[in-house]
């Protein structure tokens with residue numbers, strides 16, 4: 001939904017974006033006990049299907065964490 005602005009379940013194009021950094025009921029992805037990155041939520045306003053995405057600006061920190069903790073399941077050097 002993030003890239004297509006179309007719900008993959010029902011085909012609706014009425015998508016709601018709740019940005020992780022601004023949401024009241026925020027969702028975070030834990031990297032460690034003290035480090036979290038926000039999750040942007042894309043919600044279909046017709047059927048309720050929801051996707052969660054880590055914002056691109058936070059991906060370097062996620063990649064660093066994954067490399068430090070051997071979390072890549074394919075191509076860790078990519």
Ligand SMILES: [Zn+2]
Nearest residue numbers: 007010044047
């Ligand atoms: Zn939908």
